[in-house]
Amino acid sequence: MTMPDHPGKVGKTAVLCFSPNDGGMEHDAAFMAQSIAEHLTECLLVVREGTWLQQYARQHDIPCEAIAFRGSFSLTAIGAMRRLWQQHDIRNVIFLGASEIHSIHFSIAPPVKTFIVRHGTTKSSSKKDLVHRLTWSRVTAHWCISEHLKRNVTELFPIGKARVFVNYPGLGVKLAYLPRARPLTKEDATLRLAHVGRLVAGKGQRDALEVVKQARSRGVPATLTCFGSGSDRNELEARIARLGLKDAVTLAGHVAHPYQHFGDFHGFLYPSRGEGFGNAFAEALATGMHCFSYDNTVFPEFRQLGFHFHMVEDRNHEALSDAVVSVWENREPLPMDNIALCHELFSTATEMRFLAEYLA
Template sequence: KRGVGVLTLSAPGSDHYRLDPAIERLALDIMWASTGPWGSILGNVRRSRMIRRAVRGFRPHAVLSLVDQTNLRLLASLIGTGIPVIACERTDPRRHRIGLPWRCARRLLYPRAAGVAVQNEEVAAWARAFVPARKVHVIPNFVRDLPAPGPAAQRGASDILAVGRLGFEKGYDVLLRAFAASGLAARGARLTILGEGSQRAALESLAGRLGIADAVSLPGVVADPERWMARCTVFVLPSRYEGFPNALLEAMAMGCPVIAADCDSGPRHIVRDGTDGLLVPVEDAGALSAAIVRLMEDAALRARLGAAAVAVRERFSKAAVLRRWDAVIDAVA
């Protein structure tokens, strides 16, 4: 809150988080649809002018930009202003598709940034291929403030939980196939996936074809996922790729026994396989199914992994991570 302003390109009605009243907030609402190539070009010129005017109005010492295309719009808009920009990649850009024009723009514009913040060393190596190494900073996510985890004995014995956007990259189709192969549905187990997204209809259809629709629940976005984490038997993150998954961090902080796909980046920096969770190969429904069955049938293993998992509260504490952010911002401001 030390002189912080928040600028969004979307309308304020799309906000998912409540800001502290001390934070200045401006919503530009400039993400309108463009018609044809000329409409797109003219629309982007207009957006760029509005972004430039709005940012200069804040008179910032530094700007922190989040997400690939927003980073590029901002960097292009602020050329010549002298305002330092830290561009932040929040997923794995090696896998996340943004289209050839945007990829070319990233190669041109990221080297102009005052800094590029990424969430793990694999993505840092990717960035250093075209951005000066001194500008690339690895800063993981921190564990947000959560209630203390309850005892393992309070957890259910048949509840499998996943949390995240219902997108292809999250691998929930793999999870459904693994759950079906496990045979646990016939023994009373239930799978709940919290979140919303473009894959909802496809996932519902797949659950039906696999014969597990009655054992699968998709409640949508909930305000308190930690409450679900506190009572589930096992938490699963089956993603094809990730940045630094908050849902996994939060589940471990709540003492969940976790299983995560060993993506090229993300989960392997959080889960210590066999110590505080289990890692399985990406897109391997058989291995995931076996891991789920193993945990669901071994209460002692669940208790051991869950007890060790809460150490993420210290490993990725808010204070430690914010000190990293402060150091990067102070260096460029």
């Protein structure tokens, strides 16, 4: 596919994401390709053939090449990537993913000058053995989307001479049209809470159910709407029934752009246990909504950046319930200062300006 001309001084760039899924990372890859093309230089999105991301790129006119990629190591994929770098004169490669680096490593050759891996999730196992040191040896920079992830990457990955930097994700045009959160008034008969995320263990839905149950047992008419789909749905439905929450909890399933519905809610309940950054949490902050989280991973960093929200001891859903009850009983005013801070810290222009320093 031919990419449009661009007057930028940064060399042509390729964003790689070979995941077959349609979650946050895949959306980030598509949005990144669009943002680089808008702010910096010509950009090509490279994906696995037959995936949701290929279809999304086609629907949104994102310059895209899809390659056959089976498993994490593919000679066919290596050859295809090398041809793409030559054909499009690619100087920068940015990868979102994990295991496919075994193939990408062998594709990195002139004209490519920089190879950046963007880290968006917390890892638990070390990558410093001999095989990983080889496959990560051509990485020139590690892009971490939070200070928490920078510490995680520095501890577990073979850094060598590569640079490690933090660059927060830009929320892009969302900042311009995110709705304002619903104010909590004395006239409200229900405390409306939301959660956004894949339905998987550890993402916070299970703990959120416990929080809602405890809040309702203390007289707070709380409801919860969970946006997202995933493998944990059956387990969540069983827990909803067991806790007697069928009239209080809605599993809305996959909804395009769930942040567009944030104006219907008073609070964002997010007891996740493993966020690398928490895009949905940042989006909720940007509406001025009451937000609730555990004290783990990236959430203390949000507090250090100056955001106002309720953060309690990790995995203590009783304390999280106390915070929800307090907001209801005191009819706490919305933390509207969070909106301006999100515009300052999470603009796409800021993200791209910082990224340019690491591109050839």
